[in-house]
Amino acid sequence: MSPKPRSGLGVFAGYHSAQVAATVRLNTNESPFPPPPYLLRRWSEAVQDLSLNRYPDRQATPLREAIARFHQVEPDTVFVANGSNEVIQSILLAYGGSDGKAASFEPTYAMYETISRVTATPYLAIERGPDLRIDAERLEADLAAAGASLVFVCSPNNPTGVAEEMEVFSSLASDPERLVVVDEAYGQFSPQSMVPEVAAHSNLVVVRTFSKVWSLAGMRIGYAIAPPEVAEVLWKVALPYHVDSSKQLLALYSLDYVSEMEERVAQLVLERERMAEQLALLPLDQWPSAANFILFRPRHADAGRLWAQLVERGILVRDWSKWPRLENCLRVTVGTEWENRAFLGALEELLA
Ligand code: PMP
Numbered sequence: 001m002s003p004k005p006r007s008g009l010g011v012f013a014g015y016h017s018a019q020v021a022a023t024v025r026l027n028t029n030e031s032p033f034p035p036p037p038y039l040l041r042r043w044s045e046a047v048q049d050l051s052l053n054r055y056p057d058r059q060a061t062p063l064r065e066a067i068a069r070f071h072q073v074e075p076d077t078v079f080v081a082n083g084s085n086e087v088i089q090s091i092l093l094a095y096g097g098s099d100g101k102a103a104s105f106e107p108t109y110a111m112y113e114t115i116s117r118v119t120a121t122p123y124l125a126i127e128r129g130p131d132l133r134i135d136a137e138r139l140e141a142d143l144a145a146a147g148a149s150l151v152f153v154c155s156p157n158n159p160t161g162v163a164e165e166m167e168v169f170s171s172l173a174s175d176p177e178r179l180v181v182v183d184e185a186y187g188q189f190s191p192q193s194m195v196p197e198v199a200a201h202s203n204l205v206v207v208r209t210f211s212k213v214w215s216l217a218g219m220r221i222g223y224a225i226a227p228p229e230v231a232e233v234l235w236k237v238a239l240p241y242h243v244d245s246s247k248q249l250l251a252l253y254s255l256d257y258v259s260e261m262e263e264r265v266a267q268l269v270l271e272r273e274r275m276a277e278q279l280a281l282l283p284l285d286q287w288p289s290a291a292n293f294i295l296f297r298p299r300h301a302d303a304g305r306l307w308a309q310l311v312e313r314g315i316l317v318r319d320w321s322k323w324p325r326l327e328n329c330l331r332v333t334v335g336t337e338w339e340n341r342a343f344l345g346a347l348e349e350l351l352a
Contacts (some may be wrong), residue, residue, distance in 0.1 A: 002030050008117055022316035024339045029186070029293050030201045031215040032335040033264055039257060049178040056245035059235065066255040067223055069194050079234040080243050084185055084209040084222030085156045088114050088152070089226070091205065093237040095150050095179050096121030103148035105134045107159065108327050113197075124148060131288060132160045132325065134168050143172070153342070154183040156190050159320055159331045161289030163190045173201050179230070186291035188213045189272070196224050205230060207258045212292060214254055215266050223249045260292060268292050272334045275343050278344050280349050293333045296322070301351055303328040312345045 058116050058340045064078040088111060096102055096119050104112040106125040116123035124146045129135035134153070135142070143151070151172055156163040172180045182194045184206055199262060205226040211217035221243075224234065254261075272289060277288050279296055286296040303321035307330055310317055317333075320326040333341060 004023060005048055006120070008120060017050075022311060023314035024335065024342050025153070025316050026333040026335050026339060026343055027316045027318040027331075028217075028334045029212060029291070030217045031212055031264065032339060033215055034256060034258060034335075035215045035254070039250075039254055040198065043246075043253050046249055046253075047246050050245045050247065050249065052108060055241045056248060058241050063243075063252045066252050067225075068241050070255055070258065071225055073195065073198065073225055074228070076228040077198060077231055079224040079226060079231045079238075080248075081222055081224075081238065082242065083220040083256075084183065084207045084248075085111055085115070086220075086242075087207050087222045087224045087234075088112065088181070088183070088316060089119065089235050090234045091119050091150070091181055091207075092116055092119040094233045098122075100149045101147055102147045102152065103143070104152040104154070105157075108156045108318075108324055109134065109158045109185075112154075119237045119331055120270060121150075127340075128317070128325070129163075132157075133162055134164055134173065136168055139168065139171050143175075143334075148178065150179045150181065152181045152183060154185070154196075156186045156241045156289065156291035157328075159293070159318070160185065160295050161186075161291045161293055162287055162288050163192060163290035165221060166192065167205075168199065173197075173204050176203050176239055179203050181207060181208045185209045186293075187268055189292050190290035194205050195225050198227065202227050202229070208213065208250055209252065213268075214251075215264075216250065216254065219247050219250055221247055230308075261308070267335050271307070271337060271340055273345065275334060275340050279347075282348060284351070293331050295326070295331045297327075297329045303330050306330065306347075306350060307349050310343070310346055313350060315346055317343070 002038055057139040061300045063080060064075045067078045068075040075184045081090055092115050098120055101122045102116045103126055126142045126146055180203055183195060187193050198204050198206055205224050207224050210221040248282050260323050283300055284296045284298045307319040317330040320331055
Protein backbone atom coordinates (compact mmCIF):
# COMPACT_ATOMS: atom_id res chain seq x y z
CA MET A 1 0.00 0.00 0.00
CA SER A 2 1.26 3.48 -0.79
CA PRO A 3 -0.41 6.89 -0.57
CA LYS A 4 -2.73 7.65 -3.49
CA PRO A 5 -2.01 10.69 -5.65
CA ARG A 6 -4.81 13.18 -6.34
CA SER A 7 -7.64 11.82 -8.44
CA GLY A 8 -7.13 12.34 -12.18
CA LEU A 9 -3.45 11.37 -12.01
CA GLY A 10 -4.06 7.62 -11.72
CA VAL A 11 -3.93 6.70 -15.40
CA PHE A 12 -1.47 9.41 -16.20
CA ALA A 13 1.67 8.42 -18.12
CA GLY A 14 3.59 11.75 -17.91
CA TYR A 15 5.94 12.98 -20.63
CA HIS A 16 7.63 10.32 -22.70
CA SER A 17 10.31 10.59 -25.36
CA ALA A 18 12.77 7.70 -25.72
CA GLN A 19 16.25 8.73 -24.51
CA VAL A 20 18.49 6.09 -26.04
CA ALA A 21 22.16 6.43 -26.89
CA ALA A 22 22.65 7.60 -30.48
CA THR A 23 25.32 9.45 -32.41
CA VAL A 24 22.83 11.41 -34.47
CA ARG A 25 20.11 12.79 -32.21
CA LEU A 26 17.24 14.11 -34.28
CA ASN A 27 14.36 13.39 -31.91
CA THR A 28 13.64 16.40 -29.68
CA ASN A 29 13.80 19.45 -31.98
CA GLU A 30 16.75 21.02 -30.21
CA SER A 31 19.31 23.18 -31.96
CA PRO A 32 22.18 21.08 -33.32
CA PHE A 33 24.58 23.92 -32.50
CA PRO A 34 25.97 24.55 -29.01
CA PRO A 35 25.73 28.11 -27.69
CA PRO A 36 28.52 30.32 -29.12
CA PRO A 37 31.74 30.01 -27.04
CA TYR A 38 32.10 33.81 -26.65
CA LEU A 39 28.62 33.93 -25.08
CA LEU A 40 29.50 31.14 -22.64
CA ARG A 41 32.83 32.80 -21.77
CA ARG A 42 31.22 36.15 -21.11
CA TRP A 43 28.50 34.52 -18.99
CA SER A 44 30.77 32.23 -16.97
CA GLU A 45 33.02 35.20 -16.11
CA ALA A 46 30.02 37.29 -15.02
CA VAL A 47 28.63 34.43 -12.92
CA GLN A 48 31.67 34.83 -10.60
CA ASP A 49 30.35 38.24 -9.58
CA LEU A 50 26.76 37.23 -8.91
CA SER A 51 25.67 37.48 -5.28
CA LEU A 52 24.50 33.89 -5.07
CA ASN A 53 23.84 34.25 -1.34
CA ARG A 54 20.99 36.59 -2.33
CA TYR A 55 17.74 35.66 -4.05
CA PRO A 56 17.55 36.62 -7.72
CA ASP A 57 15.69 39.61 -9.14
CA ARG A 58 12.21 38.18 -8.70
CA GLN A 59 10.76 39.76 -11.82
CA ALA A 60 13.89 39.28 -13.96
CA THR A 61 13.77 42.99 -14.84
CA PRO A 62 16.80 43.43 -17.18
CA LEU A 63 15.90 40.20 -18.97
CA ARG A 64 12.27 41.23 -19.40
CA GLU A 65 13.41 44.60 -20.74
CA ALA A 66 15.76 42.91 -23.23
CA ILE A 67 13.03 40.48 -24.40
CA ALA A 68 10.68 43.46 -24.76
CA ARG A 69 13.25 45.32 -26.91
CA PHE A 70 13.77 42.21 -29.04
CA HIS A 71 10.04 41.92 -29.76
CA GLN A 72 9.32 45.70 -29.69
CA VAL A 73 6.77 45.34 -26.90
CA GLU A 74 6.49 46.81 -23.38
CA PRO A 75 8.36 45.06 -20.51
CA ASP A 76 5.13 44.71 -18.49
CA THR A 77 3.84 42.33 -21.20
CA VAL A 78 6.68 39.85 -20.58
CA PHE A 79 6.49 36.86 -18.20
CA VAL A 80 9.57 34.65 -17.79
CA ALA A 81 9.82 31.06 -16.51
CA ASN A 82 11.88 27.85 -16.58
CA GLY A 83 11.18 26.79 -20.14
CA SER A 84 7.97 27.37 -22.04
CA ASN A 85 6.52 24.28 -20.37
CA GLU A 86 6.56 26.20 -17.10
CA VAL A 87 4.96 29.17 -18.86
CA ILE A 88 2.17 26.83 -20.03
CA GLN A 89 1.86 25.45 -16.50
CA SER A 90 1.61 28.98 -15.08
CA ILE A 91 -1.12 29.85 -17.60
CA LEU A 92 -3.08 26.74 -16.60
CA LEU A 93 -2.57 27.45 -12.89
CA ALA A 94 -3.89 30.97 -13.40
CA TYR A 95 -6.66 30.43 -15.95
CA GLY A 96 -7.44 26.72 -15.71
CA GLY A 97 -8.26 24.59 -12.69
CA SER A 98 -11.77 23.31 -12.11
CA ASP A 99 -13.23 26.73 -13.12
CA GLY A 100 -11.71 26.63 -16.58
CA LYS A 101 -11.83 24.37 -19.57
CA ALA A 102 -8.85 24.01 -21.87
CA ALA A 103 -8.89 22.88 -25.47
CA SER A 104 -6.41 22.29 -28.24
CA PHE A 105 -6.32 20.99 -31.79
CA GLU A 106 -4.98 17.47 -31.99
CA PRO A 107 -2.63 16.03 -32.95
CA THR A 108 -0.49 18.66 -31.26
CA TYR A 109 2.04 19.15 -28.46
CA ALA A 110 0.98 16.65 -25.81
CA MET A 111 1.87 18.84 -22.84
CA TYR A 112 -1.29 20.97 -23.20
CA GLU A 113 -3.30 17.93 -22.18
CA THR A 114 -0.72 16.66 -19.70
CA ILE A 115 -0.35 19.97 -17.83
CA SER A 116 -4.13 20.46 -17.92
CA ARG A 117 -4.42 17.15 -16.07
CA VAL A 118 -1.69 18.10 -13.59
CA THR A 119 -3.48 21.38 -12.84
CA ALA A 120 -6.90 19.64 -12.58
CA THR A 121 -8.17 21.51 -15.64
CA PRO A 122 -10.80 19.77 -17.80
CA TYR A 123 -9.32 19.36 -21.29
CA LEU A 124 -10.99 18.81 -24.61
CA ALA A 125 -9.28 17.70 -27.81
CA ILE A 126 -10.64 19.25 -31.00
CA GLU A 127 -9.78 17.26 -34.12
CA ARG A 128 -7.80 18.88 -36.89
CA GLY A 129 -9.01 18.72 -40.48
CA PRO A 130 -7.99 16.03 -42.98
CA ASP A 131 -4.70 17.81 -43.83
CA LEU A 132 -3.92 18.13 -40.10
CA ARG A 133 -4.55 21.90 -40.21
CA ILE A 134 -7.11 23.57 -37.98
CA ASP A 135 -10.40 23.36 -39.82
CA ALA A 136 -11.31 27.08 -40.11
CA GLU A 137 -14.83 26.37 -41.30
CA ARG A 138 -15.64 24.17 -38.33
CA LEU A 139 -13.75 26.34 -35.85
CA GLU A 140 -16.64 28.31 -34.29
CA ALA A 141 -18.87 25.25 -34.01
CA ASP A 142 -16.04 23.20 -32.48
CA LEU A 143 -15.20 25.89 -29.94
CA ALA A 144 -18.82 26.44 -28.99
CA ALA A 145 -19.23 22.69 -28.50
CA ALA A 146 -16.04 22.55 -26.41
CA GLY A 147 -17.07 25.57 -24.28
CA ALA A 148 -13.37 26.24 -23.78
CA SER A 149 -12.22 29.22 -21.73
CA LEU A 150 -8.62 28.58 -22.68
CA VAL A 151 -7.36 27.47 -26.10
CA PHE A 152 -3.83 26.36 -26.99
CA VAL A 153 -2.69 26.65 -30.59
CA CYS A 154 0.75 25.47 -31.50
CA SER A 155 2.01 27.23 -34.63
CA PRO A 156 4.09 25.94 -36.31
CA ASN A 157 2.47 22.85 -34.88
CA ASN A 158 4.46 20.13 -33.17
CA PRO A 159 4.64 17.39 -34.50
CA THR A 160 3.21 18.27 -37.93
CA GLY A 161 5.33 21.40 -38.62
CA VAL A 162 2.35 23.15 -40.18
CA ALA A 163 1.88 26.90 -39.50
CA GLU A 164 -1.74 28.03 -39.20
CA GLU A 165 -3.37 30.71 -41.35
CA MET A 166 -3.55 34.13 -39.64
CA GLU A 167 -7.40 34.19 -39.91
CA VAL A 168 -7.59 31.22 -37.57
CA PHE A 169 -6.07 33.30 -34.77
CA SER A 170 -8.40 36.27 -35.29
CA SER A 171 -11.33 33.89 -35.18
CA LEU A 172 -10.06 32.27 -32.00
CA ALA A 173 -9.48 35.62 -30.29
CA SER A 174 -12.87 37.05 -31.25
CA ASP A 175 -14.43 36.05 -27.91
CA PRO A 176 -12.77 38.35 -25.31
CA GLU A 177 -13.59 35.93 -22.48
CA ARG A 178 -11.56 33.15 -24.07
CA LEU A 179 -7.80 33.18 -23.46
CA VAL A 180 -5.95 32.21 -26.65
CA VAL A 181 -2.43 30.90 -26.15
CA VAL A 182 -0.30 30.68 -29.29
CA ASP A 183 2.73 28.49 -28.68
CA GLU A 184 5.51 29.73 -30.95
CA ALA A 185 8.25 27.43 -29.66
CA TYR A 186 9.25 27.10 -33.34
CA GLY A 187 8.15 30.61 -34.29
CA GLN A 188 11.55 31.79 -35.48
CA PHE A 189 11.60 29.18 -38.25
CA SER A 190 8.33 30.49 -39.62
CA PRO A 191 7.83 33.75 -41.54
CA GLN A 192 4.81 34.68 -39.42
CA SER A 193 4.32 35.47 -35.73
CA MET A 194 1.41 36.54 -33.56
CA VAL A 195 3.61 38.64 -31.24
CA PRO A 196 2.71 41.94 -33.00
CA GLU A 197 -0.99 41.10 -32.48
CA VAL A 198 -0.78 40.84 -28.68
CA ALA A 199 -1.06 44.62 -28.16
CA ALA A 200 -4.36 44.71 -30.07
CA HIS A 201 -6.03 41.98 -27.97
CA SER A 202 -6.87 41.61 -24.29
CA ASN A 203 -6.98 37.81 -24.54
CA LEU A 204 -3.99 36.78 -26.66
CA VAL A 205 -0.77 35.29 -25.25
CA VAL A 206 2.25 34.17 -27.28
CA VAL A 207 4.66 31.67 -25.73
CA ARG A 208 8.30 31.46 -26.82
CA THR A 209 11.40 29.58 -25.71
CA PHE A 210 15.18 29.82 -25.60
CA SER A 211 15.33 26.02 -26.07
CA LYS A 212 15.42 25.87 -29.86
CA VAL A 213 17.23 28.49 -31.95
CA TRP A 214 18.86 30.07 -28.89
CA SER A 215 20.58 26.70 -28.24
CA LEU A 216 19.71 26.78 -24.54
CA ALA A 217 17.41 23.75 -24.06
CA GLY A 218 19.61 22.62 -21.16
CA MET A 219 19.11 25.93 -19.33
CA ARG A 220 15.27 25.89 -19.30
CA ILE A 221 14.20 29.43 -20.20
CA GLY A 222 10.88 30.38 -21.77
CA TYR A 223 8.60 33.40 -21.76
CA ALA A 224 5.19 34.75 -22.65
CA ILE A 225 4.22 38.00 -24.34
CA ALA A 226 0.81 38.76 -22.87
CA PRO A 227 -1.54 41.67 -22.18
CA PRO A 228 -0.18 43.39 -18.99
CA GLU A 229 -3.21 42.30 -16.95
CA VAL A 230 -2.59 38.66 -17.92
CA ALA A 231 1.18 38.92 -17.32
CA GLU A 232 0.48 40.28 -13.84
CA VAL A 233 -1.65 37.25 -13.00
CA LEU A 234 1.09 34.90 -14.28
CA TRP A 235 3.64 36.55 -11.98
CA LYS A 236 1.18 36.00 -9.11
CA VAL A 237 1.02 32.23 -9.60
CA ALA A 238 4.79 31.80 -10.15
CA LEU A 239 6.81 30.65 -7.15
CA PRO A 240 8.90 33.38 -5.57
CA TYR A 241 12.29 33.80 -7.32
CA HIS A 242 11.51 30.96 -9.73
CA VAL A 243 14.04 32.08 -12.37
CA ASP A 244 17.58 31.80 -10.99
CA SER A 245 20.17 34.58 -11.31
CA SER A 246 22.56 32.71 -13.58
CA LYS A 247 19.95 31.83 -16.18
CA GLN A 248 18.57 35.36 -16.15
CA LEU A 249 22.07 36.53 -17.03
CA LEU A 250 22.65 33.93 -19.76
CA ALA A 251 19.34 34.70 -21.47
CA LEU A 252 20.05 38.42 -21.18
CA TYR A 253 23.50 38.08 -22.76
CA SER A 254 22.27 35.78 -25.52
CA LEU A 255 19.93 38.57 -26.67
CA ASP A 256 23.04 40.56 -27.57
CA TYR A 257 23.72 38.11 -30.39
CA VAL A 258 20.53 38.30 -32.43
CA SER A 259 22.24 38.38 -35.83
CA GLU A 260 24.17 35.18 -35.01
CA MET A 261 20.90 33.55 -33.96
CA GLU A 262 19.24 34.68 -37.20
CA GLU A 263 22.10 33.20 -39.20
CA ARG A 264 21.56 29.85 -37.46
CA VAL A 265 17.85 30.02 -38.23
CA ALA A 266 18.55 30.74 -41.90
CA GLN A 267 21.00 27.84 -42.04
CA LEU A 268 18.48 25.42 -40.49
CA VAL A 269 15.68 26.63 -42.77
CA LEU A 270 17.96 26.00 -45.75
CA GLU A 271 18.78 22.53 -44.40
CA ARG A 272 15.07 21.86 -43.84
CA GLU A 273 14.30 22.74 -47.46
CA ARG A 274 17.14 20.54 -48.68
CA MET A 275 15.92 17.71 -46.50
CA ALA A 276 12.33 18.09 -47.76
CA GLU A 277 13.60 17.93 -51.35
CA GLN A 278 15.52 14.74 -50.61
CA LEU A 279 12.60 13.18 -48.73
CA ALA A 280 10.35 13.92 -51.70
CA LEU A 281 12.44 11.48 -53.74
CA LEU A 282 11.67 8.61 -51.34
CA PRO A 283 8.53 6.44 -51.04
CA LEU A 284 6.96 8.47 -48.22
CA ASP A 285 4.55 11.34 -47.61
CA GLN A 286 5.64 14.44 -45.70
CA TRP A 287 3.93 17.53 -44.31
CA PRO A 288 5.13 21.02 -45.33
CA SER A 289 7.13 22.29 -42.36
CA ALA A 290 7.58 25.85 -41.08
CA ALA A 291 9.61 24.51 -38.12
CA ASN A 292 12.95 22.75 -37.53
CA PHE A 293 11.54 19.25 -38.03
CA ILE A 294 9.64 17.27 -40.63
CA LEU A 295 6.86 14.74 -40.09
CA PHE A 296 6.75 11.93 -42.62
CA ARG A 297 4.95 8.68 -43.26
CA PRO A 298 6.65 5.84 -45.19
CA ARG A 299 4.24 4.43 -47.76
CA HIS A 300 5.27 0.78 -47.65
CA ALA A 301 7.47 0.31 -44.57
CA ASP A 302 6.38 -0.09 -40.95
CA ALA A 303 7.41 3.12 -39.13
CA GLY A 304 8.03 1.42 -35.77
CA ARG A 305 10.42 -1.04 -37.40
CA LEU A 306 12.05 1.75 -39.39
CA TRP A 307 12.59 3.71 -36.17
CA ALA A 308 14.37 0.70 -34.60
CA GLN A 309 16.48 0.16 -37.73
CA LEU A 310 17.56 3.81 -37.64
CA VAL A 311 18.49 3.43 -33.95
CA GLU A 312 20.62 0.40 -34.87
CA ARG A 313 22.49 2.75 -37.23
CA GLY A 314 22.99 5.30 -34.44
CA ILE A 315 20.23 7.64 -35.63
CA LEU A 316 17.45 8.66 -33.28
CA VAL A 317 14.23 10.21 -34.60
CA ARG A 318 10.84 10.46 -32.87
CA ASP A 319 8.32 7.69 -33.31
CA TRP A 320 4.75 9.04 -33.57
CA SER A 321 3.38 5.92 -35.21
CA LYS A 322 1.11 4.97 -32.30
CA TRP A 323 -0.59 8.37 -32.01
CA PRO A 324 -4.12 8.85 -33.31
CA ARG A 325 -4.09 10.45 -36.77
CA LEU A 326 -0.30 9.96 -36.99
CA GLU A 327 -0.38 6.25 -37.74
CA ASN A 328 2.93 5.09 -39.23
CA CYS A 329 4.53 8.56 -38.86
CA LEU A 330 8.05 9.51 -37.78
CA ARG A 331 9.38 13.00 -37.09
CA VAL A 332 12.94 14.06 -37.80
CA THR A 333 14.56 17.18 -36.37
CA VAL A 334 16.71 19.21 -38.76
CA GLY A 335 20.29 18.82 -37.59
CA THR A 336 23.66 19.81 -38.98
CA GLU A 337 24.38 19.13 -42.64
CA TRP A 338 26.39 16.05 -41.63
CA GLU A 339 23.63 14.68 -39.36
CA ASN A 340 20.97 15.23 -42.00
CA ARG A 341 23.09 13.47 -44.60
CA ALA A 342 23.61 10.53 -42.25
CA PHE A 343 19.86 10.32 -41.63
CA LEU A 344 18.89 10.63 -45.30
CA GLY A 345 21.51 8.07 -46.36
CA ALA A 346 20.28 5.52 -43.83
CA LEU A 347 16.64 6.18 -44.64
CA GLU A 348 17.20 5.82 -48.37
CA GLU A 349 18.97 2.51 -47.80
CA LEU A 350 16.24 1.20 -45.48
CA LEU A 351 13.40 2.19 -47.78
CA ALA A 352 15.09 0.82 -50.89
N1 PMP B 1 6.01 23.97 -26.89
C1 PMP B 1 6.29 23.14 -27.90
C2 PMP B 1 5.39 23.13 -29.07
C3 PMP B 1 7.40 22.28 -27.83
O1 PMP B 1 7.63 21.45 -28.84
C4 PMP B 1 8.23 22.32 -26.70
C5 PMP B 1 9.45 21.46 -26.57
N2 PMP B 1 9.43 20.24 -27.11
C6 PMP B 1 7.89 23.19 -25.67
C7 PMP B 1 6.79 24.01 -25.79
C8 PMP B 1 8.66 23.22 -24.40
O2 PMP B 1 9.85 23.82 -24.57
P1 PMP B 1 10.72 24.33 -23.35
O3 PMP B 1 10.02 23.98 -22.09
O4 PMP B 1 12.03 23.66 -23.51
O5 PMP B 1 10.79 25.81 -23.55
